[in-house]
Amino acid sequence: MTLAGKVILFLGLSSSFPRLAAAASGTLPIEALRQLITADPRHSRTIMWQSKTPLEGCRLQYQGPDGAMKNLPVNMESLDEDRVVNYYYTCYLKDLAPDSTYHYRIWQGNIATPWQNFNTAPAEIDAFSALIFCDSQCGKTYAGWGQAFRTVWQRHANAHFFAIVGDIVDNGQQEWQWQNFFANLEGVLPQHIYVPVMGNHECYSLIWKFCRPRRYELSYNLPANGSPELQNHYYSYDYGPVHFIVLNTQMLELKDIHPDLLEKQKTWLRQDVKNHRAKWQVVLMHKDILAYDEYQEGSKTMMSISDVGYALMPVFDELGIDLVLTGHMHTYRNRGHIHHLQPAEKGPVYIMSGPIGNQQYTVPADKTFDRSAIYQPTPENYLLLNASNEKLSVTCYTVNGELVETYEIKK
Template structure:
């Protein structure tokens, strides 16, 4: 009898997993409660450790004043997964519940169950608190969610965080967030991990940004290493796209490789620079599609400030050990810079080179007193490219060395957009102020 009981349980669990996968592929949030209720009894078979919500996170959305995407994970399938939220300081009687869409994702020999809730009808200019988990048994911890759109605000900008050991990245995040606990969102400019297929590295990345990522919306930029298999070959960025399903305004897709969002008077545009990793047969078509979207997005925004976030830089640096290589402009620069100039982009922040360089205003591939202002942001992990690159004749500023992690603080204050650069210990080493 015991053997029969175990067999029935195994069949029940497999049936649930199949139903979950079918539901994610075709259902949307309003339908998901049906199948969630069908498997309501599943939780009693699950160890407590496997049902605990992990990696709770907020993602930026096109309209930050009314919408937010919440995600989390468990090690085993969780029935009746929900977000419960209310206005801060209000009674539990005002609590609202939204069922999650669920998917099973397996990569790097680790299986995850990921839950997503798209909160679309939040009230502007309010402070919320929320919990995640299964209905009736949500996590005890409350997390903050703000829909305020302040004229003056700040955001943390992190360069590439890919690492051999993510201790330095973790310490950098703790220092940056500890000194700037009231930032409205944070950004990671690509190459979040060294190997996109490594579940271990992704877990370490998430641990480093907790609890910040549950309290502060995240804006991710995809980098080249998000495309890497364990043997360093290109593949689709599966982990990144499952972990961070960013959306575009008016799009029916659940995951977008490029997107934009507004905060206050600033329009932020996240572009995908990883054309080399795209399949050759569709590369030009995908590039054309992104550039058409970019032109339309920049043309239609009414925000007075425009900031671009990208992984690969517009400059090309010659290699120090190759005297025949030359510094100039990268292919990415040739593709994007004319568009930035036409649509009056104010600031462009990039990563990739693992060094901090302030390029200044560049127009028509020459030094200018106006036009887009370019900065390559530095390095946030422990992989340094010391002495790898030649100098570039158009760089306005370079620090004495590139052997320390750093981060940026982007602030909007009155009629100014300010970028401050800090070392891992919180010491400021550079500052730029743009006014209009």
């Protein structure tokens, strides 16, 4: 495939690699093979997987366009939670050539997985598209989520990557939630670069109390943010003319664990934007900037601007953020530009979408800020983001293919 960043199942490579074919017998008990976004997808890639038994001495073997075969060590971490031990494996590939195909497999002893491949992003990306999902959390079964994911990718086969903007699962500590989320993507998840965003439901314990999102932290090794205790909570990456900023909006859920989350994040955000002057600055974060009938502990209200909005919108104004994409409320709302906490003709554009999972609600309107909305209760929906040097275009579709709206930003 020529599309940057895509990974497809790559079989039948034994003829290309005769020295290695004889060892690829048996199977390795790996689960949820996935590729994750890196700070620069042109030159690097993170490959992760997990298992229920430790795979001692396993490594990742890969070959690039120069034909040289390389072996990389694998980092392993474990988590004993919900009566199950899971082992998480990470391998980081760096110094890769842009716009090139790489083949890889996981290797332990005399057993190896089938070959996979991925393409690095081109050195210059003038335009691209990406899929934005929100709230994939499900009740009872994730089969609908898996089918929705496949349907959307078939419709937009040229998308370069996808993001899930929080509430990936319904409960962050339940084994069946994570197992079903990943199991329903089996065979297709390795084909696409994955951009995860933490949501509040990743911070719920087995008894639905706030907790450290340990399973999320171990499931996704993401670009460094300079804060070891908050690694994988927030990060950024470049793709073509866009600098993407992924934020953690769980200040309420993590207040006893990370009371300084907001201030550390704001300090990092200011420096990050200063260091990355792309044409466009796009924020991905889970909780929305409006309350929509959800009680806010800080402002003691259930409507208008949320606590997250009060905390972050002035910083977005200050930094010249172009677009903020959120989820959390399980519906689509376009608020257009908001500046100085008021509807405006300048300032960041705020668009909320979701759900892509099967948790559906009826959400009241905000007559001050809503410029457009989908009908209620909201069906499963997603966003297609198209980016070029000339404009950002955000289109909302239902999973069934109904066009909801297209909104463009130019500057």
